[in-house]
Amino acid sequence: MxxxxxxxxxxxxxxxxxxxxxxxxxxxLGENGDSLDLFSELSFCVMTANWTSKGGIKAQTYIGKEGFAHLSYEDLNKKMKEVGHRFPNTRTKYIIENRWIIPELKNMLKNNNPFEIRKYIAKNVKGIGWKEASHFLRNTGEKNLxxxxxxxxxxxxxxxxxxxxxxxxxxxxxxxxxxxxxxxxxxxxxxxxxxxxxxxxxxxxxxxxx
CATH class of the missing domain: 1.10.1670.10 (Helix-hairpin-Helix base-excision DNA repair enzymes (C-terminal))
Structure with missing residues (x-):
């Protein structure tokens, strides 16, 4: 060490x-971002799993928060392919299936127990495991994961x-x-x-x- x-x-x-x-x-982002900003960051963490951080940043900028929240499977999948994602079909499916959580994200981050939030996200959000849940929470201001x-x-x-x-x-x-x-x-x-x-x-x- x-x-x-x-x-x-x-x-x-x-x-x-x-x-x-x-x-x-x-x-x-954690304090002032709206629900779509937070979902965009969650989708970024879905995209970077087994890909690259720089690729995820590029895709996040290209697709935009409205795209993650509202694009059809076909249109979102097309954009994923245009930025060269390794797994465009699977990641598109995950992001669309995760849209149920958009209204919950703001209140979820107000929970003072980040370990509980991480566990909930890892168990209930598609394409998100323990590492990705930690990534999302750190990127919204959590210091202890x-x-x-x-x-x-x-x-x-x-x-x-x-x-x-x-x-x-x-x-x-x-x-x-x-x-x-x-x-x-x-x-x-x-x-x-x-x-x-x-x-x-x-x-x-x-x-x-x-």
Whole structure:
């Protein structure tokens, strides 16, 4: 862990302002975004699963919040293909089937227990597992959840925070167990888990995405 902590402390003064600004964007979305803004972000998290963050950002901008909420299957699917999504048919289906949650999102985020919200989303929203639910909540301002992306997991393995990469999909027990391995690093680094992820992502990819 100490080598990783040293790496994080080296980049902190370089990217801290960018990290803080990005997190303010997350908080602003969670506090001031309307239901379609929030559904757009949820759809972004559906799209980035097994794809790329940059691809998801491109698709989110291209489709727009009204598109996620209102386009027909055919029109949304066409746009997914136009941006080169790996799984346009499945992701289009998921997004349309998730529209039931649009009226619930604003009130859902007012719940003071992010772990309960994450569990509900992971169990009830199509194309969203524990990682994607954590991603959505972090991107709407939640500070205390980890996004256990494969790039983050590889850093954890290299730094001996875990002994091996998970061999199968996530369940609640496995995800929380892995998430807790990052808590000591978060405390030593002096940043909440949500911001720590942005620093770790920068180490892995050389950019601050979302």
């Amino acid at each position: 100490e080598n990783l902590l040293n790496e994080l402390n080296e980049i902190k003064p370089i990217i801290k302002i960018d990290v803080e600004n990005r997190f303010k964007e997350f908080e602003d 980890a996004i256990l992306d494969k790039h983050i997991m590889r850093i954890m393995l290299k730094s001996n925070l875990i002994n091996e990469l998970p061999k199968s999909g996530w369940n609640e027990k496995k995800y929380i167990n892995m998430e807790q391995r990052l808590i000591p690093l978060s405390k030593k680094f002096g940043e909440d888990m949500g911001k720590l992820d942005l620093y770790l992502w920068y180490l892995a990819k050389g950019s601050i995405d979302k």
